[in-house]
Amino acid sequence: MSTAYGRQSGSAVEAGDTPAPPPHGWHAWIASPAIRTVALTTASLLIGFCTWQLLSTFVFNPFLIPPPLDVLRTAIPMLASGEIASDVTISMVRVLVGFTTGSLAGVIIGVLLGRVRLLHDLLDPIIELLRYLSPTAMIPIAVIWFGIGELSKYFLIFWGTFFIVLINTTAGVWRAPVARQRAAACLGATQLQIFVLVVVPSAVPYIVTGMRVAMASSFMSIIPAEILAANSGIGYLLQQSSLLLQTNRIFVALLTICVLGFIVDRIFRLVVDKVLARYMSFVSQT
Amino acid sequence: MLRVTNVRKVFESVRGNYVALDGVSLTVKDGEFVCLLGPSGCGKSTLLNILAGFEPVSGGSVTFGEAPITGPGRERVMFFQDAGSALLPWLSVEENIRFGLRVRKIPKAEWAGITDRYLEMVGLDAHRGKFPAELSGGMRQRLQIARGLAVEPNVLLMDEPFAALDALTRRRMHKVLLDIWQRIGKTVVFVTHDIAEAISLADRIAVMSVGPGSVITRVIEPDLPRPRDLADAKVARLFGEIEDLLTPDLIRLDERLEAH
Numbered sequence: 271m272s273t274a275y276g277r278q279s280g281s282a283v284e285a286g287d288t289p290a291p292p293p294h295g296w297h298a299w300i301a302s303p304a305i306r307t308v309a310l311t312t313a314s315l316l317i318g319f320c321t322w323q324l325l326s327t328f329v330f331n332p333f334l335i336p337p338p339l340d341v342l343r344t345a346i347p348m349l350a351s352g353e354i355a356s357d358v359t360i361s362m363v364r365v366l367v368g369f370t371t372g373s374l375a376g377v378i379i380g381v382l383l384g385r386v387r388l389l390h391d392l393l394d395p396i397i398e399l400l401r402y403l404s405p406t407a408m409i410p411i412a413v414i415w416f417g418i419g420e421l422s423k424y425f426l427i428f429w430g431t432f433f434i435v436l437i438n439t440t441a442g443v444w445r446a447p448v449a450r451q452r453a454a455a456c457l458g459a460t461q462l463q464i465f466v467l468v469v470v471p472s473a474v475p476y477i478v479t480g481m482r483v484a485m486a487s488s489f490m491s492i493i494p495a496e497i498l499a500a501n502s503g504i505g506y507l508l509q510q511s512s513l514l515l516q517t518n519r520i521f522v523a524l525l526t527i528c529v530l531g532f533i534v535d536r537i538f539r540l541v542v543d544k545v546l547a548r549y550m551s552f553v554s555q556t
Numbered sequence: 557m558l559r560v561t562n563v564r565k566v567f568e569s570v571r572g573n574y575v576a577l578d579g580v581s582l583t584v585k586d587g588e589f590v591c592l593l594g595p596s597g598c599g600k601s602t603l604l605n606i607l608a609g610f611e612p613v614s615g616g617s618v619t620f621g622e623a624p625i626t627g628p629g630r631e632r633v634m635f636f637q638d639a640g641s642a643l644l645p646w647l648s649v650e651e652n653i654r655f656g657l658r659v660r661k662i663p664k665a666e667w668a669g670i671t672d673r674y675l676e677m678v679g680l681d682a683h684r685g686k687f688p689a690e691l692s693g694g695m696r697q698r699l700q701i702a703r704g705l706a707v708e709p710n711v712l713l714m715d716e717p718f719a720a721l722d723a724l725t726r727r728r729m730h731k732v733l734l735d736i737w738q739r740i741g742k743t744v745v746f747v748t749h750d751i752a753e754a755i756s757l758a759d760r761i762a763v764m765s766v767g768p769g770s771v772i773t774r775v776i777e778p779d780l781p782r783p784r785d786l787a788d789a790k791v792a793r794l795f796g797e798i799e800d801l802l803t804p805d806l807i808r809l810d811e812r813l814e815a816h
Binding site: 447449450452453454455456457458459460463467468471474548549551 | 642
């Protein structure tokens with residue numbers, strides 16, 4: 271089934287596997303959307319790389335903005351020694367634990383709030399207030415509650431994920447088409463069957479959207495959490511490098527975050543495509 | 557037999573009450589094809605929702621057989637205009653039909669036979685593996701019809717099911733529906749605002765007045781053989797007659813909208 275997600279990641283996969291250009295001329299070459307994407311992405315990265323190299327060599331102070339070749343030179347031993355891998359693993363485990371528990375709680379409570387009007391009306395004002403407390407704002411109290419070990423990081427990521435997934439899930443449950451529920455009732459479905467077999471699956475596109483946003487937010491919250499209260503992880507690497515004025519290492523850490531976020535989002539989309547594709551259709555027009 | 561007696565329906569809201577139906581009475585015999593015809597806002601869909609059991613009446617009564625209608629019941633199935641939202645988009649054509657059989661607790665051994673029969677009846681057997689998003693509007697509507705028929709209700713309640721289809725597809729769907737109806741002999745209550753549609757389908761046409769306080773102003777019996785050709789003189793005369801009946805209402809509706 272073709273869905274918004276399917277199309278996007280489908281073309282991304284194609285783009286990676288595309289062989290050499292077909293032999294009939296420049297126009298046919300640029301007309302293939304997959305090749306065009308690869309070409310433009312490569313061009314974009316190359317232009318960025320060269321501009322950065324030139325600017326930091328001739329315009330800016332190379333100590334403040336180290337040129338990309340220097341950054342690469344710093345990165346290679348860090349990669350070879352496993353230093354980056356170990357920090358990445360630590361940060362990723364924190365994100366995954368917090369994100370998984372937060373999503374699970376968000377979906378379960380979101381589904382309940384979407385269905386039980388009284389519960390929603392009772393809890394909504396509190397949620398509306400609490401959701402403005404970003405994970406970063408919660409770092410100081412999380413450290414007092416849970417220390418600087420893993421638990422405080424799990425809590426902070428959970429906190430950030432929970433509200434985003436909760437609000438999206440509730441909205442999705444609410445927007446399950448009335449006609450779909452009534453049609454199921456006519457066929458003979460019980461209230462419980464309508465809820466489990468019709469309403470919740472109808473909410474899946476909203477839940478997945480919420481989870482994707484929450485995943486991005488988790489990546490943004492783990493860094494300050496590790497900068498302020500940790501002794502491992504990418505955020506800690508950033509903070510230590512800053513204390514020692516090692517701008518090269520700071521840039522290695524920053525690039526790691528960019529690449530990691532990109533890869534995780536692609537994996538997320540791929541999983542959604544494989545597992546949930548049939549639920550991802552927003553189509554309802556006749 | 558479906559019996560609507562002196563039904564009144566009031567919608568309450570903070571801005572005040574709206575009397576949608578005010579004393580509607582109608583009897584539909586078993587196996588009969590009745591069209592509820594009227595302009596938008598005449599309460600015909602409200603009446604259909606009451607028959608389906610989605611909305612309670614504010615006064616009067618609706619009964620099926622001897623029993624009062626108090627909620628959705630397995631003997632009455634509603635068909636919605638927007639088939640895309642009534643179907644389950646994550647299930648294939650075949651799975652959508654099986655969904656009805658499953659919730660109705662029909663023994664699993666019979667599923668394959670029933671699915672085949674009704675998919676064939678609506679001409680979708682070649683598309684059983686497709687998803688609703690991959691079907692045209694007319695095919696989705698046929699799937700909705702097959703899914704409803706597969707649970708073998710006594711009454712089909714149809715809420716402008718073909719209104720969103722293009723003219724050619726709509727005519728084809730009329731033929732499909734009439735063929736099925738003549739074959740299985742179920743009761744049909746069909747809501748439409750299209751005079752030609754009502755004439756080509758119905759045993760009886762209940763013409764409704766514009767709200768508030770809609771009533772059935774007249775029941776017309778087009779006692780003509782099917783298929784009914786609009787070019788036929790008798791059919792054309794009937795069309796004109798119904799048009800004349802609806803026009804004063806439409807003018808009043810226009811005036812009221814302009815006054816607002």
